[in-house]
Amino acid sequence: MHLFLALCISTIVTGAAIEQRDAVPPGYVAAPYYPAPHGGWTSDWSESYRKASLLVSNMTLAEKTNLTAGTGIFMGRCVGNTGSALRVGIPQLCLQDGPLGVRNTDHNTAFPAGITAGATWDKDLLYRRGVAIGEEFRGKGVNIHLGPSVGALGRKPRGGRNWEGFGSDPVLQAYGGALSIKGIQSVGVIATLKHLIANEQEMYRMYSLVKPGISSNLDDRTLHELYLWPFAEGVRSGVGSVMIAYNAVNGSACSQNSYLINGLLKDELGFQGFVMSDWLAQISGVSSTLAGLDMSMPGDRHDLPIVLGNSYWMFEYSRAVLNGSVPVDRLDDAVTRILAAYFQMGQDQNYPRPNFDTNTQDAEGPLYPAALISPRGIVNEFVDVQANHAEIARDVSRDAITLLKNQNNVLPLRRNATLKVFGTDAEKNPDGINSCNDQGCNKGTLGMGWGSGSARYPYMDSPIDGFKARGATYQFFNTDSFPSNSNPSPNDTAIVFVSADSGENYITVENNPGDRTSSNLNLWHNGDKLIKDVAAKYANVVVVVHTVGPVILEEWHDLPAVKAILFAHLPGQEAGASLMQVLYGDVSPSGHLPYTLPKSESDYPQSVSLVGYQIGQPQDTFTEGLYVDYRHFNKAKVTPRYAFGHGLSYTTFAYSNATITAVTPLTATPPTRPAKGETPSYSTAIPPASEAYWPENFNRIWRYLYSWLDKNDADNAAKAANSTTKYPYPEGYSNVQGPGPQAGGAQGGNPALFDVAYSISVTVSNTGSRPGKAVAQLYVQFPSTSTVDTPIIQLRDFEKTSTLAPGTSQTLNLRVTRKDLSVWDVVSQNWIIPVVDGDYGLWLGDSSDALHLRCGTARGSCAGEQTSPV
Structure with a gap:
């Protein structure tokens, strides 16, 4: 393959300027792959596609384009709200974060994070957690759940969002993702597998007016054998939606990377659902359409002030179809894919409408918060969707707890043990468990990372709550500095709670802009010193770590007093009772590490370090190839502190x-491979301009995104379709559907x-x-x-x-x-x-x-x- 310098078409589809993207290192390929394959050719989706095609064949142009994009950020109850097609019975679709529970609502469960679920190594629990999450999203009226996350894979130990996924191995990620999808979709919610692909750090991930997003440069084999592997299994499980990443791959932005979306996802993996952008990740109109993007979220442009109410799609999509820039079959396939997923999950049968508002906790408020003037009404109905899900969350939290060290069988604790408890991580955030927006702080017990993958706590069962419920004999020092008044006794067991946090890039916590830049792989809040100080005064020390990922233990691991180390990962709301069951021996710990723990950050290859500022497009070249996490340690013959998969028990096997x-x-x-089946067939004729005219006497909401055009705009667009000036299609463009690659043939790839x-x-x-x-x-x-x-x-x-x-x-x-x-x-x-x-x-x-x-x-x-x- 030749190195394809893809075109970055400007977002105004008429009179578009063409910009050449930044060069990437030689040998890294973003080949053109056109056209976008039509969906519906696998038998397990055929009935849903039949239903969808009947609707699409009866829809107007504006109705179709209205379903492909959001109505604008903060312009509805959910974090994402599509337009509707009420004439044919399709309501607005509600899209909502996140992977561990319904974000920004009430009466919900804050489940353990993905990394915690991965640490259970329990397929049944992974599925049960998925079912419970799906039940809560359905109960809140969410059509499309924005999870699970299997990318980031965890290539970079300091990566901000590794904790949203299941571990630093493609197979562990694949089972976590696929079983979650099956559970979520078993109750009729459309799951969204994300982020496609190679979004391994938070810094510089997004495109802006002044700088392109980071380019993840990786070879084809590494892409297939590591990063695409969990996506293949997720597609094989029948996932309804896939979300593309912010970054570029081999220089081409994921939102318009035809090789990724058309070639790998839709053709090779046989994906039958729809592809959505991450929020404001779409950077073009026509070129992203041709590359296979089906839904734009939240609908706004990334490069203009959101208050202006501009979109790459919606009314611009209608214009692009009328002027011939976008082939009619590309729009028809996108809408069919969205509706097929809707029917595949049975959402046409008594599916609830949203009963919460992600923008406020008040019962009443504006229906369109970002509008200058908005009608008001009831926006929160405070529906309790928790059911028995606390029990499932507790099971996951408990069975994820990973015992790394247990000298002299200091654990389990005796029922009458005298305890001295240290560290602010042992107790709830004193400012309030939801006092930080999207959990954007590390204060009190760390139950989850921060960002869009977080959820509000209905309560936090902290470790201190757990000790109280046990009637334990303990004294708690709610400080991260060793107190002078702890009065050590030879019979005391000291338990030290420490943490390490990370999250999404739009929030910076203690100088960490998502990725762990300031903290590196160290414990936060003086944790290493606190452990050493406690170990200097107490003979039996137990360390409990709440962490998003690998941390360095070397300063204190081998101290004679440090007898036991537990990783409790990110337990969500159930941090207390789950830990007590393990500490006191009600159950033996059965978690295993979902990543390797190194002795030093220098044990990793240099290529997995965070990429800092670079002039032009930041380049992140995956020169380590297949050798990520334990694969690297084994090849380099570097002995880690604890190997991938390590975990002790109170018994032996x-x-x-x-x-x-x-x-x-x-x-x-x-x-x-099996041949593709038949796909829906529609007229390829450009529809009349009248299908995009504004309805008469329509009451417009300021900054709401609509799919209609003024009559003159629509008529002029239709005239442009007959002009001699044609849209400058990208190199390699074709509109002829192909049979698909050898490696394809069904959802997930060749079924063999x-x-x-x-x-x-x-x-x-x-x-x-x-x-x-x-x-x-x-x-x-x-x-x-x-x-x-x-x-x-x-x-x-x-x-x-x-x-x-x-x-x-x-x-x-x-x-x-x-x-x-x-x-x-x-x-x-x-x-x-x-x-x-x-x-x-x-x-x-x-x-x-x-x-x-x-x-x-x-x-x-x-x-x-x-x-x-x-």
């Missing part, structure tokens, strides 16, 4: 009686990729004295005869036992698919198995550095007590 069974015979390349190649069973036995749950992690090691560079081991599956009583066992079944044994071949543009008859090692254990049971595909047998490959 043994893995035995493993078997491997060949299921589907393998070939070097997958079988030929997901054929089970080998099934593996293993017996897990509780060999200790307490009940507990174990996690079996399966990693693939490619044959030594392979000439393709691959990481030493790569996670491919995992399963968690139920609670095992001492002396009992459970057999777990895991699987390895064709895709799990494949690599992406950049020449043939397909997944290939590099050594079909080679001996793939399928390693089992409870951590990435504790794999002692190996099953070999060549002999079809398994053996224990093997030397771990890393």
Whole structure:
């Protein structure tokens, strides 16, 4: 492929100026891919597309364009509000954040964050959490839930939004995302998988008048094998919507990157839903349309004052269709995709309307808060959607708690233990649990990061609340400096609460603009010194860490007094009782790290550092390729403090009686993909200008975004369609639908990729004295005869036992698919198995550095007590 310098078409679709985008390093490709593939060709969406096409064929131009964009920021109850098509029965669609609960509302649950859910390594809990989140969004009348997040992948340990996803591995992210989607959509809510793609830091992510957004430059293989992997599984699960990222990829903004949207997402992955922009991420009109964007949110332009009420789409979209700049079938497909998702989730059947207002907590207020003059009415009905979801949230919070160290079995605590508790992280924010907008502060117990991925707490069950409920004998020092009056006693157990926070770029907290720039990977609020000071006075110290991601423990980890370390991650509202159940031994801890903990930040490759200011477009080049997180540590032979997947229990487990069974015979390349099915067919004739005229006597709301045009504007646009001046389409543009790439064929890609190649069973036995749950992690090691560079081991599956009583066992079944044994071949543009008859090692254990049971595909047998490959 040649390096394609894509066109950045200015957003005014008539008389458009063409700007060349900034150059990226040689070899990084943003190839043109046109046209946008039509949806509806997979059988599992055919009925929804049939219903949608019947409506679309009866809709006017303005009705269609009205559904493709938001009506403006702060111009409705929800964070995003599409236009409507009431004549054909389609209301405004409500879009609302976020991945861990309904943002900016009341009587909702503040669920544990994605990173916490990932730390459970429990597929059932991931699904149950998704169902509960979906029930709350439906109960609030939200059509489209803006989650789950599987990008950022967590490539950069200081990245601001890593905590919204499930961990720094594509398979862990994939299961977290796909199971969440299945749960959310099981109750009729459209899930939104985000952010496509490679949005790995917050700084410089957005385009502005003075600077382009950061360009993530990555090669095709890395894109497929790491960053696209969880999106493929999310699409395979039937997700209804995908949100593109703010940044560019290989120099082309994600919102108009035809290779990403048309090529990878819609054609190769067979995505049947609709693609939306992140808020103000759309930077052009026609070019983003042609590149496959289906919905613009919140509808406003990114480069003009929002108060002016300008849009790249809405009325401009109507104009662009009338003047021939946008082919009619592109608009029809976009609207069909939106409506197909609506029907696919059954939202045409008694779906509730929004009963909350994201802009205010008052019962009454303006219906359009950003308007100069707005009608007023009831905007909040205070509907309680919590049901029994606190129990699910507590289960996730508890089973995510990861015991890293437990010397002398200082944990679990004795019921009558005398405790000294230190650190402001142990108690609620004294200013109020929701006193900081979008949780944009780190004060009190850290239950979630900050930004659009946050939610309001209905309450915060803090660790101190938990100690009180237990009737514990404790003294609490609500300070992050060691107090002089703690009066240490030899019988005391000291518990120190510390934290590390991050969030989204529009809020800066303690000099951290989303990413952890000021704090680096250190604990916040004097945490390291507090632990050291406590350890100097007390003989038994337990450290509890609430954190968004990796932190450096070296200053105090090996101190003799520091006996136990727990990562409680981001527990949401249920920080107290869940922790008490583990501290006091009601349950054994069963969480495992969803990322690696290094000994030093210099243990990472330099390329995963945050990118600072650069003249022109900031360039972030992924030179580490596949070697992210544990893949890098293993290759570089750097021993981390704690490996990916590490987690201790109060009991012990043994893995035995493993078997491997060949299921589907393998070939070097997958079988030929299925052909695309039929897609809806519409007239390609430009509609009459009258379909975009303003209705007579219509009462306009100032700065509300409408899809209609004044009669003269519409008529002039229609005349322009017959002029000799034509829209300057981008290089490589075509309007001829293609059969699709070899690697495609169904949702998620060629269905043969997901054929089970080998099934593996293993017996897990509780060999200790307490009940507990174990996690079996399966990693693939490619044959030594392979000439393709691959990481030493790569996670491919995992399963968690139920609670095992001492002396009992459970057999777990895991699987390895064709895709799990494949690599992406950049020449043939397909997944290939590099050594079909080679001996793939399928390693089992409870951590990435504790794999002692190996099953070999060549002999079809398994053996224990093997030397771990890393």
